Amino acid sequence: MGNDSGIGVLDKSVLVLRTAAERPCNLAELTAATGLARATAHRLAVGLETHQLLSRDGTGRWVPGPALAQLAASARDDLREAALLVLPRLRDATGESVQLYRREGAERVCVAAAEPPAGLRDTVPVGTRLPMSAGSAASVLAAFADDETRERLLDGAAYTAKSLAEVRRRGWAHSAAERAAGVASISAPVHDRDGTVVAAVSVSGPIERLGRRPGDRWADDLIAAAAEITERI
Incomplete structure (x- = not known):
């Protein structure tokens, strides 16, 4: 899963975000790529979609949402x-x-x-x-x-x-x-x-x-x- 913060739901949510950022995913693809239980992957993806961190493309697959771009625009490195x-x-x-x-x-x-x-x-x-x-x-x-x-x-x-x-x-x-x-x-x-x-x-x-x-x-x-x-x- 990469870095582990010790906060399970946060780490799993970030895993879902990173997976969708690498390539568009439907639920089956998201579950296979993350190793999460189907119900968990669906719940997290829908929650991220509610906050516009994920959205859907024309085929219904999850992709990065507009809120990510808004957050990135204000980030300073x-x-x-x-x-x-x-x-x-x-x-x-x-x-x-x-x-x-x-x-x-x-x-x-x-x-x-x-x-x-x-x-x-x-x-x-x-x-x-x-x-x-x-x-x-x-x-x-x-x-x-x-x-x-x-x-x-x-x-x-x-x-x-x-x-x-x-x-x-x-x-x-x-x-x-x-x-x-x-x-x-x-x-x-x-x-x-x-x-x-x-x-x-x-x-x-x-x-x-x-x-x-x-x-x-x-x-x-x-x-x-x-x-x-x-x-x-």
């Missing part, structure tokens, strides 16, 4: 807004795709991105959820997590406790063909005002351009971009 001022310059400096990731449980979520206008790219759309088990951004977010979280994330991961210690020492991570075949990346941590790592900024692209050790080429640029995002938030 200082981290994302700061990243959107910095990522385009990092993209232009490297000529590669750049992203900003947050960790949510055992996943990392792309919250901002900038793509080069042409050429072979590693496109990661905003909202994409990737496992925390591989990739340079996952290594950064795991390396600077609390001890208990880090130990949990190590299970089945491509990185090791030793490699995460090295990430903390040098302040960045790189990877080649960990998350996807043929893709290399380098990532650095973004801190909040208290010094806590809240995100990872990344450059990613084909191995034939970035090489298997992209940190040798782009570490300084990436650390500078991460520091600027940190300063802006």
Whole structure:
């Protein structure tokens, strides 16, 4: 179910919302996708529809409702807004795709991105959820997590406790063909005002351009971009 707040009805309602946001669902599809009992899924979906958080499309399937757009319009994300001022310059400096990731449980979520206008790219759309088990951004977010979280994330991961210690020492991570075949990346941590790592900024692209050790080429640029995002938030 993803993050667990300990409030069962809330977690189930969010699960229903996320499922309908991924693709339109009728009741049978919603029940299959969420694993909820049919009566529970129906009750929650109808309740969310009453509050306009869900609505129905022309086929009667549940889809995101207008209230979600209204709520999103009033939301402010200082981290994302700061990243959107910095990522385009990092993209232009490297000529590669750049992203900003947050960790949510055992996943990392792309919250901002900038793509080069042409050429072979590693496109990661905003909202994409990737496992925390591989990739340079996952290594950064795991390396600077609390001890208990880090130990949990190590299970089945491509990185090791030793490699995460090295990430903390040098302040960045790189990877080649960990998350996807043929893709290399380098990532650095973004801190909040208290010094806590809240995100990872990344450059990613084909191995034939970035090489298997992209940190040798782009570490300084990436650390500078991460520091600027940190300063802006």
